[in-house]
Amino acid sequence: MKALLLxxxxxxxFWSYDRFMEIAGLKAVIPPLGIITVAALLPxxxxxxxxxxxxxxxxxxxxxxxxxxxxxxxIVQKADFHALIQKAVRLGxxxxxxxxxxxSVPQDALDSGAHxxxxxxxxxxxxxxxxxxxxxxxxxxxxxxxxxxxxxxPMPRFDLLQRDAYCMMAIQFSRGCPFxxxxxxxxxxxxxxxxxxxxxxxxxxxxxxxxxxxxxxLFIVDDNFIGNxxxxxxxxxxxxxxxxxxxxxxxxxxxxxxxxxxxxxLLHLMRQxxxxxxxxxxxxxxxxxxxxxxxxxxxxxxxxxxxxKINQAGLLIYAxxxxxxxxxxxxxxxxxxxxxxxxxIPQPMLGILQAPPNTALWNxxxxxxxxxxxxxxxxxxxxxxxxxxxxxPIAEIAREYLEGFWTLYEPPNYLRRCFQQCLxxxxxxxxxxxxxxxxxxxxxxxxxxxxxxxxxxxxxxWQFWRQLWTILLRKPQVMNMYLGLCAAGEHFWEYRVLARxxxxxxxxxxxxxxxxxxxxxxxxxRS
Numbered sequence: 001m002k003a004l005l006l007x008x009x010x011x012x013x014f015w016s017y018d019r020f021m022e023i024a025g026l027k028a029v030i031p032p033l034g035i036i037t038v039a040a041l042l043p044x045x046x047x048x049x050x051x052x053x054x055x056x057x058x059x060x061x062x063x064x065x066x067x068x069x070x071x072x073x074x075i076v077q078k079a080d081f082h083a084l085i086q087k088a089v090r091l092g093x094x095x096x097x098x099x100x101x102x103x104s105v106p107q108d109a110l111d112s113g114a115h116x117x118x119x120x121x122x123x124x125x126x127x128x129x130x131x132x133x134x135x136x137x138x139x140x141x142x143x144x145x146x147x148x149x150x151x152x153x154p155m156p157r158f159d160l161l162q163r164d165a166y167c168m169m170a171i172q173f174s175r176g177c178p179f180x181x182x183x184x185x186x187x188x189x190x191x192x193x194x195x196x197x198x199x200x201x202x203x204x205x206x207x208x209x210x211x212x213x214x215x216x217x218l219f220i221v222d223d224n225f226i227g228n229x230x231x232x233x234x235x236x237x238x239x240x241x242x243x244x245x246x247x248x249x250x251x252x253x254x255x256x257x258x259x260x261x262x263x264x265x266l267l268h269l270m271r272q273x274x275x276x277x278x279x280x281x282x283x284x285x286x287x288x289x290x291x292x293x294x295x296x297x298x299x300x301x302x303x304x305x306x307x308x309k310i311n312q313a314g315l316l317i318y319a320x321x322x323x324x325x326x327x328x329x330x331x332x333x334x335x336x337x338x339x340x341x342x343x344x345i346p347q348p349m350l351g352i353l354q355a356p357p358n359t360a361l362w363n364x365x366x367x368x369x370x371x372x373x374x375x376x377x378x379x380x381x382x383x384x385x386x387x388x389x390x391x392x393p394i395a396e397i398a399r400e401y402l403e404g405f406w407t408l409y410e411p412p413n414y415l416r417r418c419f420q421q422c423l424x425x426x427x428x429x430x431x432x433x434x435x436x437x438x439x440x441x442x443x444x445x446x447x448x449x450x451x452x453x454x455x456x457x458x459x460x461x462w463q464f465w466r467q468l469w470t471i472l473l474r475k476p477q478v479m480n481m482y483l484g485l486c487a488a489g490e491h492f493w494e495y496r497v498l499a500r501x502x503x504x505x506x507x508x509x510x511x512x513x514x515x516x517x518x519x520x521x522x523x524x525x526r527s
Contacts, residue, residue, distance in 0.1 A: 003047070011079065023490060068095075069088040082108070116132070123148035124148050150195045176190040176227060181281075196228050210249055218253070224255060277316035278315050278316075285336065307319075307345070312425075319348055322351055328391070337408060365388045383498075409489075422481055452490060500512070
């Protein structure tokens with residue numbers, strides 16, 4: 001079998017860092033770990049070609065060569081995903097699809113003409129698909145309620161990647177999350193019992209990346225790295241000596257729940273292992289909304305204090321915030337802004353609540369007849385109006401979202417938070433604890449940042465130089481981190497304009513330009 005594995009393109013989004021990638025001479029933030037793990041599950045005698053379309057496009061010769069096209073996608077990749085299925089069908093190729101998007105909404109892939117749907121987790125369903133192929137079946141849907149033992153997961157095919165095109169490499173240690181947040185689709189996709197790899201298994205993946213020549217930042221892509229705290233501590237205790245023996249070739253970033261701040265030992269181990277940053281799902285400082293959405297882990301201790309403690313452990317904080325929870329009071333956007341300023345979180349991901357298919361939120365709203373038929377996350381990004389009827393006016397939520405995003409990413413505001421966050425971090429002694437770039441890319445990035453922010457932009461020129469000089473004198477260990485955050489500002493300053501255009505298009509007017517906000521005409525009907 002000749003299989004062409006394709007990873008669809010992302011539209012411009014909060015996490016695409018388009019302008020940052022451009023000035024750094026990179027193509028994409030992280031590689032697609034799922035599809036290169038699927039590649040490792042395919043028969044050894046298959047011929048495989050892989051193309052991440054965010055890095056480079058496949059050729060006409062690739063299409064002519066292959067017997068089978070395999071796609072994996074998240075909902076944000078929806079447009080290119082469907083275009084690729086339809087192209088393959090036109091060319092007479094068999095198409096197999098998988099990943100979070102078709103797993104959540106399988107009918108969409110069928111409607112576009114996909115022949116094989118390899119849903120849920122590939123360790124369980126790829127073998128089903130291969131058995132069907134061997135029996136000559138021309139189509140099929142392969143599903144399972146059983147969760148795989150990830151200690152049996154194969155080594156991802158890192159060798160298939162054009163590694164120098166990415167900002168970071170990636171591995172996965174665990175799947176699943178023990179919490180029960182109403183809006184989250186992770187627990188519906190992967191369950192509430194976190195399953196972890198063995199420490200030696202994860203170290204073998206790191207060793208493979210090391211042997212392939214990767215040096216720099218590495219993202220542990222778990223949706224909640226600390227979901228199984230006993231096992232993650234076992235891993236960290238073995239990771240620390242490996243990192244020491246290899247002279248800390250990687251600096252690490254991951255996602256975790258806020259209760260990370262409650263475990264001093266875990267924070268210490270992460271610091272010793274070479275972590276420089278963590279993404280937290282803070283969502284909102286409003287305690288009532290946290291209770292409504294069942295995010296109780298964020299209500300146990302003051303969130304500002306939790307952020308301070310994580311900074312003191314040497315970790316940069318990225319964080320997500322959401323507007324539109326049921327019962328939310330007017331001014332939620334302003335309260336999020338105040339929280340962000342108080343904690344100096346540089347890159348707050350502010351979004352409008354969506355109800356992803358098959359989540360507890362989706363099921364509740366469906367029962368209350370509040371879902372909007374046909375509203376299917378047109379961009380898959382945060383700047384999309386909700387796909388349900390909220391408890392306060394949509395226009396009010398949209399205005400708070402746009403005003404919050406616009407203000408938070410005003411260049412002086414953004415640079416000030418980057419500066420304050422870097423000063424608040426307490427890095428470990430005698431070792432860099434910061435994001436890393438390959439030497440050639442790093443020099444280019446520094447030159448571009450100095451040109452754009454130290455020379456070209458008069459509104460922040462003196463602020464940039466004053467802050468840069470202060471970092472150099474007071475905390476040179478975080479200089480890479482500071483310059484990387486500054487460079488990312490170029491992306492966000494463009495992206496906030498796009499966010500405003502998208503919301504304006506959905507509403508039919510710009511909510512930041514009117515004093516009395518009308519409700520938009522309901523373009524969709526109740527399901």
